[in-house]
Amino acid sequence: MIAVIVVRGGVLPSGADEAVAEAGGSAVLVGDGVRRAAAALVVRSGRVRVAEIGAFAPAAWAVALAPVLAAEDVVILPASPDGRDLAPRLAAALGRRLLAGATSISGDRVVLVRQGGLVAEEHEPDGPFVATLVPGCRGVEPGGGPPAVKVLALEVVPAGDAEVVEVLAPDPATVDLAEAARIVTGGGGLGGPGPFAVLERVALALGASFGATRVASDAGWAPADRYIGTTGVTVDPQLYVALAVSGAVQHVTGLGHPDHIVAVNTDPSAPLMGMADLAIVADAGAVLDQLADRLGIDRDVDA
Amino acid sequence: MPETFQDFDAVVVGAGPAGSTAALVLARAGRRVALLERGPYPGSKNMYGGVVYGRVLDGLLPAWWDEVPAQRWVTRRSTMVLTPTQALSVDFRTQAWGSPPYNGCTTLRPDFDRWLAGKAEEAGAVLITSTTATGLLRQGTRTVGVRTDRPQGDLRAPVVVACDGVNSFLAKEAGLYHHPEPEHFTLGVKEVLGLPRHEVEKRFALQGDEGMDIEILGGTGPVPGGGFLYTNLDSIAVGVVLHLPALAASRRRPEDLIADLKAHPAIAPLVAGGDLKEFSAHLIPEGGYEAMPGVVADGLLVAGDAAGLCLAAGLWLEGVNFAIASGQAAAEAAIEALRSGDSSAAGLAGYRRRLEASFVLQDHKKLRRAPGLVLSERVQHQYPKALCDVVEALFTVDNPAPKRGALRAARAVGKNDGVRLRDLARDLYTMARTFG
Amino acid sequence: MCQKWVDHRPEVDPLTGAVTTDPRTSAASAADHAALEWGLRMVEGWGGELLVATAGPAAAEVVLREALAAGAHHAVRIDLEATATSEEVAAGLAERLAGADVVLCGDWSLDRGSGSVPAFLAAQLAAASGLGCTVLALDPDRPGEVRAERRLDGGRRERLVLESPAVVSVEGGGTRLRRASLAGVLQAREAAVEVASAPPLTPSRPPLRIGPYRPRPRSRPAPSAELTARERILVLTGTPADRPPPQLLVLEPAAAADRILDQLRTWGYLL
Ligand SMILES: Cc1cc2nc3c(=O)[nH]c(=O)nc-3n(C[C@H](O)[C@H](O)[C@H](O)COP(=O)(O)OP(=O)(O)OC[C@H]3O[C@@H](n4cnc5c(N)ncnc54)[C@H](O)[C@@H]3O)c2cc1C
Numbered sequence A: 001m002i003a004v005i006v007v008r009g010g011v012l013p014s015g016a017d018e019a020v021a022e023a024g025g026s027a028v029l030v031g032d033g034v035r036r037a038a039a040a041l042v043v044r045s046g047r048v049r050v051a052e053i054g055a056f057a058p059a060a061w062a063v064a065l066a067p068v069l070a071a072e073d074v075v076i077l078p079a080s081p082d083g084r085d086l087a088p089r090l091a092a093a094l095g096r097r098l099l100a101g102a103t104s105i106s107g108d109r110v111v112l113v114r115q116g117g118l119v120a121e122e123h124e125p126d127g128p129f130v131a132t133l134v135p136g137c138r139g140v141e142p143g144g145g146p147p148a149v150k151v152l153a154l155e156v157v158p159a160g161d162a163e164v165v166e167v168l169a170p171d172p173a174t175v176d177l178a179e180a181a182r183i184v185t186g187g188g189g190l191g192g193p194g195p196f197a198v199l200e201r202v203a204l205a206l207g208a209s210f211g212a213t214r215v216a217s218d219a220g221w222a223p224a225d226r227y228i229g230t231t232g233v234t235v236d237p238q239l240y241v242a243l244a245v246s247g248a249v250q251h252v253t254g255l256g257h258p259d260h261i262v263a264v265n266t267d268p269s270a271p272l273m274g275m276a277d278l279a280i281v282a283d284a285g286a287v288l289d290q291l292a293d294r295l296g297i298d299r300d301v302d303a
Numbered sequence B: 001m002p003e004t005f006q007d008f009d010a011v012v013v014g015a016g017p018a019g020s021t022a023a024l025v026l027a028r029a030g031r032r033v034a035l036l037e038r039g040p041y042p043g044s045k046n047m048y049g050g051v052v053y054g055r056v057l058d059g060l061l062p063a064w065w066d067e068v069p070a071q072r073w074v075t076r077r078s079t080m081v082l083t084p085t086q087a088l089s090v091d092f093r094t095q096a097w098g099s100p101p102y103n104g105c106t107t108l109r110p111d112f113d114r115w116l117a118g119k120a121e122e123a124g125a126v127l128i129t130s131t132t133a134t135g136l137l138r139q140g141t142r143t144v145g146v147r148t149d150r151p152q153g154d155l156r157a158p159v160v161v162a163c164d165g166v167n168s169f170l171a172k173e174a175g176l177y178h179h180p181e182p183e184h185f186t187l188g189v190k191e192v193l194g195l196p197r198h199e200v201e202k203r204f205a206l207q208g209d210e211g212m213d214i215e216i217l218g219g220t221g222p223v224p225g226g227g228f229l230y231t232n233l234d235s236i237a238v239g240v241v242l243h244l245p246a247l248a249a250s251r252r253r254p255e256d257l258i259a260d261l262k263a264h265p266a267i268a269p270l271v272a273g274g275d276l277k278e279f280s281a282h283l284i285p286e287g288g289y290e291a292m293p294g295v296v297a298d299g300l301l302v303a304g305d306a307a308g309l310c311l312a313a314g315l316w317l318e319g320v321n322f323a324i325a326s327g328q329a330a331a332e333a334a335i336e337a338l339r340s341g342d343s344s345a346a347g348l349a350g351y352r353r354r355l356e357a358s359f360v361l362q363d364h365k366k367l368r369r370a371p372g373l374v375l376s377e378r379v380q381h382q383y384p385k386a387l388c389d390v391v392e393a394l395f396t397v398d399n400p401a402p403k404r405g406a407l408r409a410a411r412a413v414g415k416n417d418g419v420r421l422r423d424l425a426r427d428l429y430t431m432a433r434t435f436g
Numbered sequence C: 001m002c003q004k005w006v007d008h009r010p011e012v013d014p015l016t017g018a019v020t021t022d023p024r025t026s027a028a029s030a031a032d033h034a035a036l037e038w039g040l041r042m043v044e045g046w047g048g049e050l051l052v053a054t055a056g057p058a059a060a061e062v063v064l065r066e067a068l069a070a071g072a073h074h075a076v077r078i079d080l081e082a083t084a085t086s087e088e089v090a091a092g093l094a095e096r097l098a099g100a101d102v103v104l105c106g107d108w109s110l111d112r113g114s115g116s117v118p119a120f121l122a123a124q125l126a127a128a129s130g131l132g133c134t135v136l137a138l139d140p141d142r143p144g145e146v147r148a149e150r151r152l153d154g155g156r157r158e159r160l161v162l163e164s165p166a167v168v169s170v171e172g173g174g175t176r177l178r179r180a181s182l183a184g185v186l187q188a189r190e191a192a193v194e195v196a197s198a199p200p201l202t203p204s205r206p207p208l209r210i211g212p213y214r215p216r217p218r219s220r221p222a223p224s225a226e227l228t229a230r231e232r233i234l235v236l237t238g239t240p241a242d243r244p245p246p247q248l249l250v251l252e253p254a255a256a257a258d259r260i261l262d263q264l265r266t267w268g269y270l271l
């Protein structure tokens, strides 16, 4: 088993340590700034090789990496944006099956999440395969310190990939969210844009930033840069208040480790209710209105 | 005005039971008809209690019962009178309603409405979903089509049939609503509670696809109205129908009134443990015959709830059958008008005649005093209490005191419960005339 | 341009994980709608024609008709079973999409949710890929060239330039599909939909087990040796000493709001 980690600007992608841990410690780091990135691995690692091959080019890289990986029966990438893009290309180049979006990977068992994180499928692979691991699903025990790395010589032949023009630092619009110590989040169960306008003001009154789930952001109720999770903004607040949020893996894994979680949901068995210190079964929209009243917020005024 | 879409003979607005029936009949007559529905599919947003009386379909869709997406066939019907601590039921069961041609079935509106609209489509109607009629296209006072919320969304046709449900926006725009006062509406509120199929059958003493229908009087506390409880396959629908102005005045929330009804000792065991799957509310036109809006204007017909054709007076909760019948009558009148080339109000007058001749207006005329009567304080509170007290007195075994006999019990109770003989006589007379 | 027919509100049994889908609530996802909108803008800006493709059963044609109503020119359905893998879906689609300047997809499907179909398409079409884009910029004078921005992890973003042939997948938030005109809707009802067969599926093992998702136990950093045994256990089990046992309450909205504010005060977030 081996992990393939795409590095940009010396920064590890989310889920890198977990992928390396899941693969038992051996890894190939490719991209730019790979040495710096390797030094940032916290997980106990074994054989780590690095290849400094510049800007992300999945088509070309897949061709270059295939011979290196051919002897590995299991190739694991974190399901971060770059890992998710490279994995199918690798599977195609290696002529293998792809098992995408796994929460657990071993040689003979892979658990995949489906249906927005509500369903788990356990697969028994029928040959060597490539898999992506959902970041945040397993955690890691740190150990061992920075690995000893070997340089891997890779010859990359351009293959018509997109040209990377620039990599932008986190959007200032979301910085408050990424760094917030308190976050109030609304989910799909709030049912419309109206409650989000109230949510924003309630958050403000509590000294918190407001967030959303992807369902809410896709529906257009909250700006697209406000959704929290693996594919959105990753956060690490002390206080997390979640209104009508189910708690799908992809959302929860972007949450960090809040000290205190409050959840309001009509469904007592929603995963986030199980994580909460204070879980309240109630209609979140109505609770939001009541909070607004108590915090002296005029709900009818448009923000 | 773009001329592109004058090519419908009729536009029907709303794919509820009224609209789909109108479109079906028009399409069968070879007319090009557009059926507009604002929801993503017919029935997606529609709610009601749960029972459809399908006899009205016999002529339109023979053996409809083989196809209708029924949950259960009602073979047991109960009318219940409640006071806070008492319940009196008249419970009727007949196996005749459990086999063709059947009487009524419980069915879910997303299923039923989609099925009926599908029939209209099969006949050639053009169903256009996710499209809302936003107004009438008019030439002077004459309706010549509708506007929709889509780009280039005007639809022109010599006849528009407004089947857009209670409080019809289109009928109002055409000036047909004379009495849009709140007292002519009730609010229907309903919960659907999931229960395992065998549990439904056990609690309501049903077998196979048999179903039960309970209408309830006196279970709505301070707000005049009624209640209902219907059985689906693996869920039950329980709800209340509430007089709108009284509800507002009472400052009670409808969901609390349902909760009260569900907590009544006679109802609680029937609904216990059900998990809430759906909560919904909808207005019901309940003004009766006297408050009916106009149903015909130049180029426009109004059918179903839009025309106030719903019977929600105590013993009955029927609207779908009236919607279907009125939709059919509207379509027939439209066909007549299209044939003669006169779709003015005069040319469409056949609609009102058809309604008068059928059960639609005959029932409404007959029951025109029912809403006032059923919602009166006496029928809501006094009589239920008195009735229950009489029965309680009759069946309470007071030994060693001898039995009192029904009449004496009634007299004593009448005095106690403040029932005035004069009122009772008058109400009984009205009841006899209304329901008799 | 790809559109997938998928249930937006599938019912998942919390005990067995059994998924019940309903054709009535099935349609293209927000992401696929956003992709369609970008496709329409491309043909408006650059000329050319928009072909919309789906792989699935006959019922899936509703998404094609919706796309035709909004302005797509041609539609094809690849007849494919639901058991097909992402790679097989992509192979089926690729046969008909070969030769396209730009292929647009949604970033993730709601059910499979892997985002791998567009990546496989890119591999099979030997095309550049820009996946999970949030905004695209199209220059009317440079047909076939797409400038895109997409999210990376940690809140970073990336700007890309893609030359055709390219596969671009887009996020659902942000870009709304235009509303189809009434004329479009009526014409789409009658429009022809081509049906193509897919390459045969290779038999693959069905999942051993399907169940509700349960988080796996997370590994944590080992507790500091300076802590007492009890504290170490608490750290390991994720229960810091000041963390009272979780509470699950059923409350009316007003009481719930009071309870939440009380709790925030207890924790010291509010005065
Ligand atoms: C590859 C991939 C990546 C993803 N990345 C992310 C990500 O980064 N971030 C993210 O958030 N999601 C992400 N998702 C989506 C994720 O899987 C879930 O679909 C999403 O998080 C669910 O959001 P939700 O809880 O708001 O909505 P829903 O799943 O719709 O849940 C709504 C919740 O509200 C409750 N509810 C309903 N009505 C009420 C009410 N009136 N009062 C109280 N509660 C109510 C319901 O019981 C339910 O628990 C991703 C999905 C995929 C496939």
Ligand SMILES: Cc1cc2nc3c(=O)[nH]c(=O)nc-3n(C[C@H](O)[C@H](O)[C@H](O)COP(=O)(O)OP(=O)(O)OC[C@H]3O[C@@H](n4cnc5c(N)ncnc54)[C@H](O)[C@@H]3O)c2cc1C
Pocket: B013, B014, B015, B016, B017, B018, B019, B036, B037, B038, B039, B042, B043, B045, B046, B047, B048, B049, B050, B051, B052, B053, B131, B132, B133, B134, B163, B164, B165, B166, B169, B187, B188, B189, B190, B239, B240, B281, B282, B283, B284, B303, B304, B305, B306, B309, B310, B317, B318, B319, B320, B321, B323
């Ligand atoms: C709580 C309750 C319980 C009931 N129980 C029963 C019962 O058990 N049995 C019974 O027979 N009846 C019952 N009824 C009455 C019954 O629901 C109605 O009488 C019946 O639905 C009327 O049918 P309709 O076609 O006129 O209108 P609706 O069923 O209201 O259909 C109107 C349609 O028009 C669409 N629409 C509205 N406006 C527009 C627009 N501008 N553009 C496009 N489309 C539009 C709507 O989406 C809808 O599909 C009950 C009603 C309620 C509220």
Ligand SMILES: Nc1ncnc2c1ncn2[C@@H]1O[C@H](COP(=O)(O)O)[C@@H](O)[C@H]1O
Pocket: C002, C003, C004, C005, C029, C031, C032, C035, C053, C054, C055, C056, C086, C089, C093, C104, C105, C106, C107, C108, C109, C110, C112, C113, C114, C115, C116, C117, C118
């Ligand atoms: N069966 C399909 N037919 C058409 N497009 C599809 C299909 N499956 C996936 N796609 C496209 O690929 C995107 C990502 O899907 P997935 O890889 O399944 O997460 C979707 O948003 C669609 O645009």
